[in-house]
Amino acid sequence: MERWLALELVSTIRHDGDGGITDDLATVQGTARWIREHGDLLADRIEVGELAVDEDLRLEIIELRQAVRALFGWAVSPAPPSPPDAHRLMSTDQAVTHLNTAAACEPVTPQLVWPLEGVPRVRLLSAENDPYVRLVAALARAAIDFLSGPQRLQLRSCTAPRCVRYFIKGHGRQEWCKPSCGNRARAARHYRRQRAATDGGSAPS
Structure with missing residues (x-):
């Protein structure tokens, strides 16, 4: 990923x-x-x-x-x-x-780097000496x-x-960042439906 x-x-x-x-x-x-x-x-x-x-x-x-x-x-x-x-x-x-x-x-100039056995990529040549400025x-x-x-x-x-x-x-149906969040969301949804049924209300969608 x-x-x-x-x-x-x-x-x-x-x-x-x-x-x-x-x-x-x-x-x-x-x-x-x-x-x-x-x-x-x-x-x-x-x-x-x-x-x-x-x-x-x-x-x-x-x-x-x-x-x-x-x-x-x-x-x-x-x-x-x-x-x-x-x-x-x-x-x-x-x-x-x-x-x-x-x-x-940070003033930078793009430089092309193309190894003999590799793919081309961009490297930025910096005119800034302060590493703090460069990091931010x-x-x-x-x-x-x-x-x-x-x-x-x-x-x-x-x-x-x-x-x-x-x-x-x-993917098209992904709703949560990771499976554990999906499990937690489904459990919370199930709890709300159970509670709504117990209280005599309609279950939320």
């Missing part, structure tokens, strides 16, 4: 398995861990191995995540956005401006690539109880 850096970023807000919501970027240490774990997705953009994360960088990434989550919420409409921050999303104009501004902070700009460009590509049309917000994930719909 293809991994999208923008989707991974918004998924740093997630269900903790015990009924609550956790934030992988809540601390500097957690942010550094998340960056290291996604170094493969950043490899063509920046070398993250020696990057020293501080509070300023953490806050910049969180602000970028807020913009991307707002645009994900717009992308899935008229369906509702993911619930944990749906009541305080940036406006669409503000989110677009923030994303474009972050991406523009790389995350912003990844979000722009995602939102401007065909996968945006398959973006969904999982409607299973307690789930807060966005996901790419892989």
Whole structure:
């Protein structure tokens, strides 16, 4: 399954398995861990191995995540956005401006790389020396690539109880991000029908 850096970023807000919501970027240490774990997705953009994360960088990434989550919420409409921050999303104009501004902070030149026995690919040659700027700009460009590509049309917000994930719909009947969410949603639906029958009401669809 293809991994999208923008989707991974918004998924740093997630269900903790015990009924609550956790934030992988809540601390500097957690942010550094998340960056290291996604170094493969950043490899063509920046070398993250020696990057020293501080509070300023953490806050910049969180602000970028807020913009991307707002645009994900717009992308899935008229369906509702993911619930944990749906009541305080940036406006669409503000989110677009923030994303474009972050991406523009790093001047880059596309370079064609074509190995003798391989497929051609693009490598971005950066004119920016600050690794913090390069990282945030790389995350912003990844979000722009995602939102401007065909996968945006398959973006969904999982409607299973307690789930807060966005996901790419892989087939026509997919309603949830993973099978466990489907099981939970069906169990909740069954419970509602049983309760409606016990209360003498009509079962919701």
